[in-house]
Amino acid sequence: xxxxKRFEEKYLEDCRRVCVNTGPAEAKADPVAREKLLAVYCxxxxxxxxxxxxxxxxxxxxxxxxxxxxxxxxTYRKAFSPYMKKLRSYGITNCIIPLGENIIYRFFSRKxxxxxxxxxxxxxxxxxxxTKMMNVxxxxxxxxxxxxxxxxxxxxxxxxxxxxxxxxxxxLCSLGGGTAMAKEL
Numbered sequence: 240x241x242x243x244k245r246f247e248e249k250y251l252e253d254c255r256r257v258c259v260n261t262g263p264a265e266a267k268a269d270p271v272a273r274e275k276l277l278a279v280y281c282x283x284x285x286x287x288x289x290x291x292x293x294x295x296x297x298x299x300x301x302x303x304x305x306x307x308x309x310x311x312x313x314t315y316r317k318a319f320s321p322y323m324k325k326l327r328s329y330g331i332t333n334c335i336i337p338l339g340e341n342i343i344y345r346f347f348s349r350k351x352x353x354x355x356x357x358x359x360x361x362x363x364x365x366x367x368x369x370t371k372m373m374n375v376x377x378x379x380x381x382x383x384x385x386x387x388x389x390x391x392x393x394x395x396x397x398x399x400x401x402x403x404x405x406x407x408x409x410x411l412c413s414l415g416g417g418t419a420m421a422k423e424l
Contacts, residue, residue: 241368243375246292246305251285253302254294261358278322280356284309287318293375295359295368304359306372310385312348316341340391343419347411351387351421353380373406381424389421 246254258281265272284292284307295304309315319341344354355376359368380388392399394413400420408420 240298241303241363242296243293243372244296246285246289246294246307248289250294250296250302250305254285254292254305254307255281257302257305257358257360260360275326278325280358281305281307283315283319283322284356288315291353291376291379293372293379295363295372297363303363304357304368304372306355306357306376308353308355308376308380308388310353310380310383312341312344312352312354315354316345339415339417343391343412343414343417344389347389347419347421350423351389353385353388355388355390357390369402370406377422377424385424387421387423389419391417391419394418 244250255277258277259266259273262276262280263272266276267273288307288309291308291310293306294302297303357369357372359372377388389411390403390408392403394400394416400410400418403420406422408422411419411421413419
């Protein structure tokens with residue numbers, strides 16, 4: 240039986256595994272690609288905003304999925320600085336995607352101040368697990384008075400775009416291979 244729980248430090252390595260498992264293939268083989276992926280899509284949220292993170296755990300209490308959120312893009316931008324420094328240490332080109340995402344997040348931040356990442360290990364997708372995690376996070380954000388949330392998904396990832404649309408997200412724009420989507424709360 241799967242259960243959604245608040246993130247705790249004990250789930251950090253599970254979340255990192257989920258991030259790598261669901262990320263690009265090179266992150267599995269290349270330690271630098273792995274660290275870059277984790278810096279952008281996992282570590283900040285687990286380390287700096289654990290109160291806005293939830294995990295999908297199996298019967299062994301192992302996280303098989305997560306939904307992570309930064310509730311305010313301006314706070315996020317400042318707190319993400321050490322992670323950007325780490326990315327720069329691997330070469331300036333590693334900063335392009337996070338900088339582009341930050342520009343998009345800032346542009347829409349008045350209406351959608353929060354942004355999220357959701358990933359689930361393949362054997363646990365389907366069956367409504369993503370929607371259940373999304374509902375938990377959105378309810379949490381509403382309870383905090385946050386008025387909107389957004390995300391960026393690969394434009395080629397049509398299954399994910401359909402998932403977000405089913406969960407009430409609308410497309411804001413598509414740029415350089417990424418599609419920004421958002422939902423008012």
